[in-house]
Amino acid sequence: MIRTRNLRTSYAGMEALRGIDLDVKKGDVYGFIGPNGAGKTTTIRILTTLLEPTAGEAWVAELPVWESKQEVRGLIGYMPDSFGVYRDMTVTEYMHFFAAAYGIPNNERVSLVGGLLELTDLTYKEDALIDSLSRGMQQRLGLARTLVHDPEVLILDEPASGLDPRARIEVRGILQxxxxxGKTILLSSHILSELESICNRVGILEQGTLVAQGSISEILAQTKKHDDVWIRTDDDERAATVLRELPDVLSATFTDGRVEVQAKSGTDLSLLASHIIKRELALRHLERREPSLEEMFMNLTEGLVQ
Amino acid sequence: MRLNGGAVLRREAVRTARRWQTYVMRFAISGLMLSLVLSYLLVVHIEVTDVATLGDIGRGLFKTLTTGLFSVTLVLAPLMVASGIEEEQEAKTLDLLSLTGMSASQLLWDKVLSRLMVLLTFIVGSLPFLAAATSFGGFSVGETVNAIVGTLLAALVLGVFASFVAMMSRGGPLLALMLCVPYSFVLMVFPVLYFAIMAGEGNVEVALALALLTVGDPWVLLSVLPWLAAMFSGWPLAVSVFRIATSDDGGQGFGLLSTEFWVIERFKRRTWLMGLAWGISVVPLFTIQVLSSFRMPQHW
Known part of the structure; x- marks a missing residue:
């Protein structure tokens, strides 16, 4: 649904994007992750026809973005990192204005706006001035606006930025x-735990380069250097010493009331368990720990900013 | 066919009516008009001896009010339009509007017209004062319409100009205002200079006519390139203050106070030159504005 090949952009001689190859399939919720200045917003602005790339190509629904600007604009709903609202308008006026701007006939607007406000749970605020809405409500209104022309693709730049936990959960619910x-959604975020819970695919961007892309499990497989195992016994300090005897164990440390073991990838956990039991230690807990998206991100990136 | 034309205009109408600044501005302009009327009456001190002197008072008041109104418009029109565009840029709504398929020129026209509507309400607010001046006599309703239409035309041209400036740059309102400085120079400084020079040579009557010829002329403004016009004419850049200022019969508005042959000839020549300058500079500007295909900031 969204594809880029060797996408490059430079600002004042500095490369903001260094050959991005993005692949977002139809129906994906694609999380775009990267530190500030990594090039997320630049990529998004190119995909939304707002910025011309220096080199490379981008397609939305097989349409070349820059050559078919008007068609692409009709296919995408874009929410920028700022709300993009007129604070002295009411919620309904705002929605009707964008419906009119998108050329939706007058007789269809009332039901359309009503439906979108219901979807975003803003019906009870329809006559309120936007200025009086909380940040979370304004963000939901922004989401409702992106849906006015029923786009196939939603491109959301930091949709959960600056929201309190409740508002984040509400936005997450709407995205789900x-x-x-059946919408294809590309969203960028710094809040990796949020992306982990709603995205089926992610792309990790650093210094204008896409360092990894795929489902979370695929990226995990690419980046995993060892297995992390947490173990608790009746004597954790001794257990750490005992486990270090095994050739598959790279390290074993007693930390925070448990033994944290780094073992070679694919190590059989029963081997660890039997070794502990053989040494007459009572095994209480054994768990293979999958790294979180946050840990994956930290492994893949160096925290470099352009 | 897309039905999005005028969406921004309708939205701006709603928002403007909701802003307290609109009412403060109206109040301020009405206050200005009132102070102009009072100042004129206090400064001029004409002794009313017959109906003709009443007419002189009316005509003086009319000139003061229309020139005042025109000067205010000269500053407000570019400021208001440019700040309207800048407001969209700051709220980052310009990107969102461009994605709706709305063309740059649609947005610009709507913005310009919406701000002109506000200016029109200011002008309407000044009508009671003009009506009061009418009771003295000395000028006609046609002249009033002429003055108001001239003011609105000037606002339109400056507004379009300012919208370009604001669209193409950051800090639009300031830049737009700065670009109006040459106009202010033409409209205010030149007349004073010429008045001083001519009066110094003892020809007060001609000097006065020249001053009146140059103050607040909308046709000079419409030429957009006043310096080019200056090169052509070699005289103060003006045809008339809404033409009525030079009228001696109080009705037609096309006569000259001076009966000097050379003044009349130069007046005629300049009228043509101004028309030509206006055509050369304004028509392409408006054509460009109408064509939405011209290259605006990248995404348009």
Missing amino acids: ELQNM
């Missing part, structure tokens, strides 16, 4: 609903 409606 949109995913169920």
